[in-house]
Amino acid sequence: GQHFDYKKSDEWPNEYPICAGDRQSPVNIELHHVRSMEPGRPPLGRFGYDKKPTRMKIVNNGHTVQLSGEWPAKDTPTIYGGPLTGLYELAQIHFHWGPDNTAGSEHTVANQSFPLEMHLVHWKKSYENISEAMLHDDGLAVIGYLMSVDKNPNTGLERMRASFNKILRPQQTTEIEPFPLTLFDLDLLKEGYVTYVGSLTTPPCNESAIWLLSVRIKDVTMDEMDSFRKLRMENHNEHNYRRVQPLNGRSITYYYD
Ligand code: BO1
Ligand code: ZN
Numbered sequence: 001g002q003h004f005d006y007k008k009s010d011e012w013p014n015e016y017p018i019c020a021g022d023r024q025s026p027v028n029i030e031l032h033h034v035r036s037m038e039p040g041r042p043p044l045g046r047f048g049y050d051k052k053p054t055r056m057k058i059v060n061n062g063h064t065v066q067l068s069g070e071w072p073a074k075d076t077p078t079i080y081g082g083p084l085t086g087l088y089e090l091a092q093i094h095f096h097w098g099p100d101n102t103a104g105s106e107h108t109v110a111n112q113s114f115p116l117e118m119h120l121v122h123w124k125k126s127y128e129n130i131s132e133a134m135l136h137d138d139g140l141a142v143i144g145y146l147m148s149v150d151k152n153p154n155t156g157l158e159r160m161r162a163s164f165n166k167i168l169r170p171q172q173t174t175e176i177e178p179f180p181l182t183l184f185d186l187d188l189l190k191e192g193y194v195t196y197v198g199s200l201t202t203p204p205c206n207e208s209a210i211w212l213l214s215v216r217i218k219d220v221t222m223d224e225m226d227s228f229r230k231l232r233m234e235n236h237n238e239h240n241y242r243r244v245q246p247l248n249g250r251s252i253t254y255y256y257d
Contacts, residue, residue, distance in 0.1 A: 025198030156184030
């Protein structure tokens with residue numbers, strides 16, 4: 001994997017020049033800057049999220065905890081419609097957090113941070129594979145959910161964190177009992193979402209991502225946050241979010257179905 005330090009993110013461009021590009025992520029979302037979609041867009045759709053994978057694993061890759069699964073080809077979680085053209089297949093799910101509840105999310109809303117942000121990374125199936133997709137400006141579609149601390153446990157997070165004791169250190173990985181992604185209660189953007197074109201939020205910072213951020217803030221419990229914070233990351237990092245990047249004239253559009 002890539003080597004980089006969140007404490008030295010200002011130096012990422014030295015090794016990864018795209019990190020200084022002009023369509024970088026994350027960004028701050030100012031609601032009064034958001035435009036409404038033009039009418040006539042096909043609604044965002046998905047399939048496969050309700051299908052149980054045949055295998056599932058979590059890995060501590062030193063930068064985040066990453067969940068991935070194996071599904072029969074026709075059941076692989078896939079999204080389409082909305083701002084997307086073509087089909088985008090899920091590759092992995094991961095999270096960004098901080099040392100306490102005042103920070104952790106990558107995207108901010110009206111300059112406000114949230115303790116946790118979940119990313120569902122999809123790649124456009126018309127490209128050969130995900131590495132190829134990452135070389136195109138519409139190659140990836142990342143769905144983001146901001147989460148704030150409340151009392152309601154999330155069944156998907158509970159299933160994951162039950163095995164976090166096996167991946168406390170970087171490069172540790174473990175298989176988990178497969179579950180369908182519907183257990184995360186991803187009311188796929190029911191109340192609408194904002195979308196903009198951006199990048200990977202870590203090196204190599206490829207400017208290949210279409211971002212879809214749910215307007216609905218999800219719940220995470222204090223116990224769930226504690227489990228994330230117990231995971232040891234590379235370079236003794238206690239957070240794994242990148243600072244917000246300049247919009248540079250990009251527009252952010254509000255979509256609702
Ligand atoms: S994020 O969603 O913008 N935080 C993000 C950041 C980095 C990656 C993906 C999403 N990295 C890429 C790796 C590829 C890998 C792909 C899918 O993730 O650079 O090597 O294939 O796991
Ligand atoms: Zn991410």
